[in-house]
Amino acid sequence: MNDSPRRKELTRQAAQLFVQEGFDRTTVRMLAQEMGIKSGSLFHHFRDKQEILAAVIEEGTENALSIARAALEECDSDPEARLHAMARAHLATLLTDRNAHVVALYEWRRLDGQARAHLSHLRDAYEALWETVIDEALAAGVIQGDRFLVSRFVMGALNWTVRWYDPEGERSPEDLARELIAMLMSPRA
Template structure:
């Protein structure tokens, strides 16, 4: 069950579905609503997807692939220090929220709507992303940058970052970079490193 493919039309349909799932919620979004917004007939949707559950899985899968790609790229470009890697992960997570907001929101709020098959298909992506965070937070903890239990720290940081989808305005006066630096400063009790 690999849902991500290179079809530009399929990717467009996934983006439209993600927006509808955010606005209406998964349960209230109908196939007819999706088809209307996609500019196709309801039956045509099934040329691309087996059912609504597969669409939900595809939305989350695409968002998770993008998040992993951004995180891996950020880490490859980061200063090779615990602080540099933590800065990179925070910035990458915020970038994911800003560039792929709908897919991220769907993953956060509709994960529980996945059936067992879809959840089993996606869990390795979630685990791979969390493994990156685990390593970065544990390194920061060992370096004395983060205090307390690393698991709690990781959950706190991800929770704080994920909540920004509710209140952060990318068009407002605060840049994503300054927001990332402020968060890292709060959790490490140390001033931001030079960019």
């Protein structure tokens, strides 16, 4: 894919419009107008609306993966610290790239089969990071439960913050991450 700065800016603007209008209601004409270009010029950067959606999700997922990997590299090997780092990284993704994240959450099903196949490795890699950290915490007795259920619970709770969390509110992302992980912690003897 073309990684030009212009294409990245167009992808960012498309993400915002997809969040506001939804993928199905967003037309090529609306995208071009939002981007400040003619409808035909849009096809210089993208083949079709489906490719724009795939670009939004790909960029957002790559950013989430990069932020999560960096957070894990910066923290020590303590399972609780790693859980906290992943939760904080996920929230950082929501705060720095909210629109792309929301599009990935709510419009994934709109991707055609080819785009889903192309992008599933990124989603799987992100989920694998979480599963590794959760496995470590389970093995250390830091948390209890079934890995599948714990991972779905954590991801669901973090993803839902796009609907209610106000970064200007009383809880910082750090506080929110700490509280979420504290809710998962096994009682200490």
